[in-house]
Amino acid sequence: MKPNNDLESNSDRPRGFWSDNIAGVSPEVIAAVAACNAGQALPYGNDDLTRSLERRFADVFEHEVDVYLVSTGSAANGLALAAVTPPWGSVLSHADAHINRDECGAPEFYTAGAKLIQLPGKAAKIDLDALTVNATRMVGDVHSVQPSSVSITQATEVGSVYTLDEIGAISAICQSAKLALHMDGARFANALVALGCSPAQMTWKAGVDLVSFGATKNGTLGVDAVVSFRKDIASALAFRRKRAGQLSSKMRFMSAQMHAYLQDGLWLHNAAHANDMAKALARGLASIPGVEIQQVPEANILFCRLPMRLIRGLIDMGFGFYHDRWEPGIVRFVTSFSTTAEDVAELKRAAFDLVDSAGAISGVEV
Numbered sequence: 001m002k003p004n005n006d007l008e009s010n011s012d013r014p015r016g017f018w019s020d021n022i023a024g025v026s027p028e029v030i031a032a033v034a035a036c037n038a039g040q041a042l043p044y045g046n047d048d049l050t051r052s053l054e055r056r057f058a059d060v061f062e063h064e065v066d067v068y069l070v071s072t073g074s075a076a077n078g079l080a081l082a083a084v085t086p087p088w089g090s091v092l093s094h095a096d097a098h099i100n101r102d103e104c105g106a107p108e109f110y111t112a113g114a115k116l117i118q119l120p121g122k123a124a125k126i127d128l129d130a131l132t133v134n135a136t137r138m139v140g141d142v143h144s145v146q147p148s149s150v151s152i153t154q155a156t157e158v159g160s161v162y163t164l165d166e167i168g169a170i171s172a173i174c175q176s177a178k179l180a181l182h183m184d185g186a187r188f189a190n191a192l193v194a195l196g197c198s199p200a201q202m203t204w205k206a207g208v209d210l211v212s213f214g215a216t217k218n219g220t221l222g223v224d225a226v227v228s229f230r231k232d233i234a235s236a237l238a239f240r241r242k243r244a245g246q247l248s249s250k251m252r253f254m255s256a257q258m259h260a261y262l263q264d265g266l267w268l269h270n271a272a273h274a275n276d277m278a279k280a281l282a283r284g285l286a287s288i289p290g291v292e293i294q295q296v297p298e299a300n301i302l303f304c305r306l307p308m309r310l311i312r313g314l315i316d317m318g319f320g321f322y323h324d325r326w327e328p329g330i331v332r333f334v335t336s337f338s339t340t341a342e343d344v345a346e347l348k349r350a351a352f353d354l355v356d357s358a359g360a361i362s363g364v365e366v
């Protein structure tokens with residue numbers, strides 16, 4: 001059986017809210033890739049663009065860093081977790097974490113078999129009591145995996161954002177139990193602008209050891225990074241990346257994307273726009289009878305409950321979004337830097353047209 005990767009759409013030009021990675025690429029990033037196409041450059045990261053990238057990240061984070069560019073967020077997560085979790089260790093994360101639900105076992109693969117421990121918590125954020133209990137569970141018992149790291153997703157899979165205090169509280173538990181703290185920042189910029197703080201405040205100042213720094217969902221063509229604040233894992237990460245087939249020979253093209261992404265605040269501008277669009281969508285849908293907003297979006301993801309017939313109606317009109325991954329009626333809308341106010345208005349108008357004032361769906365087969 002072929003793995004299912006299909007998206008449901010009834011239009012040649014779907015108006016998509018499936019994910020932020022259905023967006024194109026920021027023109028500045030395309031221009032930077034084109035610009036570095038002239039002439040030759042040394043391979044495997046020995047080119048000037050890659051060499052200068054670490055300095056650029058150090059400036060962004062106000063801290064010395066080691067940066068490892070990779071082609072996907074799953075690779076960044078797997079490599080980062082492997083660097084701080086032995087095969088007999090465990091990674092503590094929220095049950096809804098991407099590493100747990102959506103990476104096809106990549107963290108287990110990269111760590112050579114470490115166990116993922118699923119923790120509960122509201123709004124996809126790890127519950128502190130559950131973390132405290134599990135952080136020291138069976139430590140020293142040779143029959144049990146050893147707690148080694150904690151992974152938090154910022155922004156979370158439901159569009160919520162950990163506050164600095166919440167990250168600090170998790171980090172305090174990590175420090176007392178000697179666990180590494182990893183941040184899955186596939187939507188790092190979205191969380192950052194939502195909090196209005198600095199990258200340093202959201203990471204190492206709050207006790208984060210290493211970050212999967214996402215860029216692909218927010219304007220690049222295809223590059224994410226592992227950013228580590230810990231010197232002791234740097235050389236292991238370099239070897240791990242090569243062994244994982246993630247050391248790109250023409251790395252200058254990845255580095256060019258990342259430079260352009262970080263240049264003149266493009267990453268923050270893109271993320272702020274995506275977040276604004278999610279908020280506008282939430283406001284628009286909240287006024288429609290029968291629609292229930294599950295979680296007010298702090299970043300660029302919106303979960304709602306919609307009448308089933310409204311879901312079908314929207315899909316029939318060519319709108320695209322995930323709706324069959326959770327309980328019936330639960331829908332996820334994701335906005336991106338390329339979502340326009342008109343896209344949002346169209347969806348809202350369409351939903352209004354499908355719902356009459358009494359909340360019944362008109363013109364759609366039951």
Ligand SMILES: Cc1ncc(COP(=O)(O)O)c(C=O)c1O
Binds near residue numbers: 075077153186
């Ligand atoms: C929270 C989170 N982490 C990581 C990823 C990385 O995904 P990919 O391997 O598709 O780049 C995603 C993508 O959907 C995500 O939503």
